[in-house]
Amino acid sequence: MRRILILCLSVVSLVACEADEPVDHSAATPISLNVPGKFPKVVIPADNPLTAEGVALGRRVYYDRNLNTKDKGRACGDCHQQKTGFASANEQGQLAIMPHANLAYDQYFLWNGSKEGSLEDVMVFEIRDFFEADLDYANGNEEYRHLAKLAFGHEEISYKTLGYALAQFSRTQLSGNSKFDKFNRGEGTLTEQEKRGYDLFFTEDADCFHCHSTVLFRDGDFHNIGLDATFHAGNAGRFLVTGDSVDIGKFKTPSLRNVAVTAPYMHDNRFATLEEVVDFYSDQVNFTEFTDPLMNHEGGINMTAAQKEDLIAFLKTLTDEEYLENEDFSNPFNSPTTDR
């Protein structure tokens, strides 16, 4: 009897979902994700399996300037530029552009985490609310309709179609083949200086690893690292989302993947170089009632000049040239074989 009831439940659930939006992946070409060694498993949602056509559609969406009705002439790829780790420099004081790499593991998005959920959730938000994507343009584009038909079983393109395709493309953007990764997998070595920097990074001597943790070099959490001594709407960070005073001045931990090419640094671009960043952690930390206890001391960790150089040498081993040059992530509209 219970089996029948559970079967009823499943059928009724499917009917409810199908009434919402029919999806059929059967004509699409399934692809597997090339997850770098020592990386955590990537969870792929059942309602958005990875397919060649879905990824191809997502890649077009990422770079197609014509989709943006709010700010014509700009696509994701205009701010998130591959050669600079899918980030780019904007003006000091503006919220910095966060790099795109390994977003497959993220749960919170944007500096204050105001977008929370799956990659699908946030990409539908980007399409519908951030870009206010031009669905008339997409539906009038033969290539879009063709890819959508193969990827999702319908030619009619919705915000969800574009968002899910973008999520598929983003899920493939895995950066995990830097000099550090090769060392970490036993496939390469670090120089003596880089190794000293590694030991500083991964011990409490410099104590970088508690926030920039795992091979993702971030912890999925928010911290007030003592950048400021006073707070206002412009630097309140996570507090603006939660309204909880414990979140004053907290910002999402950015990944340090490709950090040597993602200048400027911090949520407000206040530091132009890695040297300035390390100087801050060494000597300029403000310990207020909101500063993360991990920061320990007023002032900072007091590194020597040699230690600073060692640490920066290690940070530079996080650059993944293969990721920065991978054609699979490049602008398809720049390809001589692809018409715009």
Add this chain to the structure above:
Amino acid sequence: MKNLLFALPILVFLMACGSDDKVENPSLKINMLHTVDGAKLKMDAMLYANDLGEQFSVTKVNYYLSELELVKANGELVKIDSMWYISLNPQNMEATINLQSLPLGDYQQINFIFGLTDKWNDQSLVPVDQLQAMIWPENMGGGLHFMKLEGRFSLPEAEALNGYNTHMGNLKMGDMDLDHFFKAEVPAAGLSVGQGLTEVNLEMDLLKWYTHGSTHYSLTEFQAIMNKPEKQAILMENGQNIWSFSIKGE
């Protein structure tokens, strides 16, 4: 119509989980309670003081238990070979360990490993969000932190704040190859597991991590201690005496 379609599965599900699913098997729910010097923990507030006059708050409490044992009145052991992750946050201070299908009877003691034995100290066993919170670096031995206890404090007569971060874990670095998990044995007077659910409390007094008899340790001594075996040893010793047991409602 759509509302009806969504409501129907819930109704069907409730019917499917009808009377024959009523909890009858002997189960034990252990509520993990956290106090500071006997007072119920309130996170993120400078509410507490130690005997040295240091004011402090608690901002993070994350830890692992593993390999729990229930000791019957006759000394027989019921072993539950698993691991449990406790992570408190100010919005949800509830933390529980649920044990199912236990042998009926009276028990006199709960034993467990504070931290993780080698079998469970494995990064591949935990989900990504937990790994990011608790990973222990490879160059210090790998695996996971056993505990993160953090907060802010001020020294007596001082206004300036500081941070303490009491982290425990195995230390395998250079010449050091040290295990820092330990077995806790907590008397459990009155624990009797019958049909259905039994609910008990296991309480950790956070201040006792820094207290041993009449010795009180300053929080300044528990900043950045991951590679300080002498501090880990103090915690392992103090950690034996931080627990108390009670039957819920008594």
